[in-house]
Amino acid sequence: MEVVRNITQDTVWVGGGDVRLALFENMFPLENGVSYNSFLISDEKTALVDTVDESVGRRFIENIKASLNGRSLDYLIINHMEPDHCANIEEICRLFPKVQIVGNKKTFQMIQQFYDMDISGRTLEVKDGDSLSLGTHTLRFIFAPMVHWPEVMFTYDDYDKILFSADAFGTFGGYTGNLFSDEVDYEEVYFNEARRYYTNIVGKYGVQVQAALKKMSAMDIRMICPLHGPILRGDGMQRILDKYALWSSYQPEERGVLLTYASMYGNTENAVQLLANLLAQNGVKNIRVYDVSKTHFSTIVADAFRFSHLVFASPTYNLRLYSAMENVIGDLAALNFQNREVSVIGNGSWAPAAGKIMVNKLSEMKDMRFIGEALEIKSALKKDQYPEMENLAKAISASVLCADENRV
Ligand SMILES: Cc1cc2nc3c(=O)[nH]c(=O)nc-3n(C[C@H](O)[C@H](O)[C@H](O)COP(=O)(O)O)c2cc1C
Ligand SMILES: [Fe+2]
Ligand SMILES: [Fe+2]
Numbered sequence: 001m002e003v004v005r006n007i008t009q010d011t012v013w014v015g016g017g018d019v020r021l022a023l024f025e026n027m028f029p030l031e032n033g034v035s036y037n038s039f040l041i042s043d044e045k046t047a048l049v050d051t052v053d054e055s056v057g058r059r060f061i062e063n064i065k066a067s068l069n070g071r072s073l074d075y076l077i078i079n080h081m082e083p084d085h086c087a088n089i090e091e092i093c094r095l096f097p098k099v100q101i102v103g104n105k106k107t108f109q110m111i112q113q114f115y116d117m118d119i120s121g122r123t124l125e126v127k128d129g130d131s132l133s134l135g136t137h138t139l140r141f142i143f144a145p146m147v148h149w150p151e152v153m154f155t156y157d158d159y160d161k162i163l164f165s166a167d168a169f170g171t172f173g174g175y176t177g178n179l180f181s182d183e184v185d186y187e188e189v190y191f192n193e194a195r196r197y198y199t200n201i202v203g204k205y206g207v208q209v210q211a212a213l214k215k216m217s218a219m220d221i222r223m224i225c226p227l228h229g230p231i232l233r234g235d236g237m238q239r240i241l242d243k244y245a246l247w248s249s250y251q252p253e254e255r256g257v258l259l260t261y262a263s264m265y266g267n268t269e270n271a272v273q274l275l276a277n278l279l280a281q282n283g284v285k286n287i288r289v290y291d292v293s294k295t296h297f298s299t300i301v302a303d304a305f306r307f308s309h310l311v312f313a314s315p316t317y318n319l320r321l322y323s324a325m326e327n328v329i330g331d332l333a334a335l336n337f338q339n340r341e342v343s344v345i346g347n348g349s350w351a352p353a354a355g356k357i358m359v360n361k362l363s364e365m366k367d368m369r370f371i372g373e374a375l376e377i378k379s380a381l382k383k384d385q386y387p388e389m390e391n392l393a394k395a396i397s398a399s400v401l402c403a404d405e406n407r408v
Pocket of ligand 2: 080082148167
């Protein structure tokens with residue numbers, strides 16, 4: 001049976017949730033699944049805004065049929081061509097042979113790349129800023145290229161003041177029935193996952209997100225409908241917009257230290273635990289310690305975007321970095337991550353190289369400022385290196401606790 005809900009008088013949520021999915025994009029662990037949002041606007045004309053993943057396709061079709069209540073579908077608007085949202089395009093076209101597919105030039109190219117369907121004669125190509133009237137509702141299309149794919153556009157309903165925002169402002173986390181951000185404790189249930197979603201999926205495209213935010217600032221938006229997770233409105237919407245402004249400009253949310261280490265025999269770990277201990281004794285409150293072999297890189301990436309100070313510690317492995325550490329630092333670089341205070345601890349037993357490699361990799365990222373001297377451990381930390389560690393802890397603590405809060 002259909003599971004649908006009106007979000008305004010004329011617009012119905014017809015999406016679905018997949019709680020069974022273990023890995024989003026076959027890569028990002030999901031504790032509680034993910035939802036796929038889709039919306040049906042019924043006016044003089046009917047329009048469906050995006051479709052869903054194939055995992056919830058059957059329910060989705062049931063939802064649409066019930067919500068159309070015998071009417072036909074006039075328009076299918078495609079804001080994003082990633083398969084978790086467009087797996088049902090063919091089926092929709094089969095069910096509603098007269099439907100017009102609304103998208104931009106890149107949308108249609110991608111439909112042809114992903115699917116073997118004939119879309120000739122059934123496309124309505126829009127340009128940035130174009131409008132489409134459904135009767136009372138006029139839809140405006142606002143291009144948001146590379147947030148996070150090239151064809152991405154937002155659709156704005158100027159009657160209800162709703163922005164359908166593709167993957168922007170979405171989050172991991174399954175369907176809970178509570179469809180709106182102010183119906184749940186968004187902070188408790190979703191916020192960390194919204195950060196992990198943004199930073200890992202969209203994080204690279206800060207410049208493009210800033211451009212989209214700029215366009216949005218001139219608009220009257222009462223609700224944001226992302227393709228995943230709760231619909232945002234009220235204070236919750238503003239809070240996410242504020243966070244997007246920080247994340248997209250690579251500014252930390254708060255002062256604190258994220259210590260990420262690799263360790264085979266526990267000696268690098270021991271050094272990091274000593275450093276964390278000294279930081280805490282110096283009065284640093286926000287400390288996170290992650291073992292790269294234990295904590296998924298997506299969580300480390302999310303907290304790297306969150307905190308002001310980062311420490312990386314790794315043993316040398318065949319003259320390179322321990323590979324999980326290489327991955328994490330490589331991922332941050334690939335995400336265009338920048339503008340942090342960083343420190344490094346290297347370890348090696350006969351030809352230590354990890355410290356230098358990490359310093360080089362971090363130096364290649366934009367606006368990375370090194371705090372304290374890079375510490376070099378020869379197999380295990382010894383008492384005679386304690387002053388060096390103390391100095392490193394002092395330098396990091398002083399930088400974290402410095403009075404100039406404007407630097408966050
Ligand atoms: C497969 C392998 C390769 C390694 N390659 C190097 C190396 O190239 N240079 C070096 O100095 N140490 C190398 N090491 C030694 C470790 O970096 C060193 O023992 C380090 O102290 C381990 O720190 P941990 O106790 O935190 O695991 C290697 C160890 C292993 C297991
Ligand atoms: Fe996407
Ligand atoms: Fe998506």
